[in-house]
Amino acid sequence: MAPPAAEREEVRVDVDGRTLTLSNLHKVLYPRTGYTKGEVLNYYAQISPVLLPHLAHRCVTRIRWPHGVAEGSFFEKNTPAGTPSWVHTAKVPTTGSRAQSSSARSGGDTLVFPIVDDLATLTWLVNLAALELHVHQWTVGRNGQPRNADRLVIDLDPGEPAGLHECCQVALLVRDRLAERDLVAKPVTSGSKGLHLYADLPTRLPSDESTALAKEVAEELQAEHPKLVTATMTKARRGGKVFLDWSQNAGSKTTISPYSLRGRERPTVATPVTWDEVEEGAEDPLGLDQFGPDAVLARVAEHGDLFRS
Incomplete structure (x- = not known):
């Protein structure tokens, strides 16, 4: 059965000069309480002044619940297909102490993480139903390399x-x-x-x-x-x-970032x-x-x- 039209609706918004298309704002992501995707986006927008400084310069691993927390979730390290060109990224080796599984977009021996340094990037990720934002205890330097x-x-x-x-x-x-x-x-x-x-x-x-x-x-x-x-x-x-x-x-x-929602x-x-x-x-x-x-x-x-x- 197709989702209700209200769930499928899309809205275009301007976020820090970036035009984003937000979808399914009425979709319930937390069935127990009825908390919707629109409310999730609103929370992250309001908390962003204190959240963003703790994400800055850190690679962000996301856990996404496309169909809400009562359904399945998946970890995502690499930037997904369709990532906007303005999203800052960091290419991190998977060898040595940072060894971990990689996806097709990683090039085999590297992972390409998003760096969430502005509200537009945060909003774009949350619109993908990325409820949880996890970060490492190290940062990325100006040269794009892990410190x-x-x-x-x-x-x-x-x-x-x-x-x-x-x-x-x-x-x-x-x-x-x-x-x-x-x-x-x-x-x-x-x-x-x-x-x-x-x-x-x-x-x-x-x-x-x-x-x-x-x-x-x-x-x-x-x-x-x-x-x-x-x-x-x-x-x-x-x-x-x-x-x-x-x-x-x-x-x-990685550890869940302070001020991140949990699934x-x-x-x-x-x-x-x-x-x-x-x-x-x-x-x-x-x-x-x-x-x-x-x-x-x-x-x-x-x-x-x-x-x-």
Whole structure:
């Protein structure tokens, strides 16, 4: 059966001097709540002043849900066919620490990522039902080549029955361990089940060195708090514990960007939070929850960008 005419409609809009054709604005991408593609586009347009600085100079991997979150999704690294000529891109080797599968457009040994440095590029990607925007911990230099990592990330992933409450407790431990290394941690709810902790590096590090640093912190805390923390990737050993995923610092790995939507049952957002909120979440099992797009926009209006250095 063909989709309703309202879903199929197209509108032409001017975004930063670029003419874009937006389609299917009434299509429901989150059936549980009725959240539409038009609302997704509107969220990204409103959040773009704080989102774009965190995407700038970073290759963006997208997860797309063309038929909504109740249907299938797929990862997309390379720029797709039909990419506008004005979209900035970076050609990244797939060898060594950045080894990963490539598509026909990659030329076999390289990937061609989009660089999302303006609202037009962001809008174009979101119109392709790219709900999730994932980035590496390294940036692309002016010469178009990948640089060393400029930040460290540790993903706190709870194994049931552990949840965000336990993640908050562990986040405080990680914060202190990073502080001992003169690194200042910034907490971000993942928009899924856990928390991400970022720390800007005083000097750029090769990905293997930043990965080793994150693993060192994770293994120290696993040794000291074995009933609460695990640094082991085996899912069978995560039950009731918080897995400190240090591997997302590898050159080929990506993490959901702060302020990106997630392709969950309900629209949720990877949301920067304060350490006061994390402490409240550590004390009270209901003290902190994942945030939806409207709440995130309200938080930014009130507090600005909590993730800004």
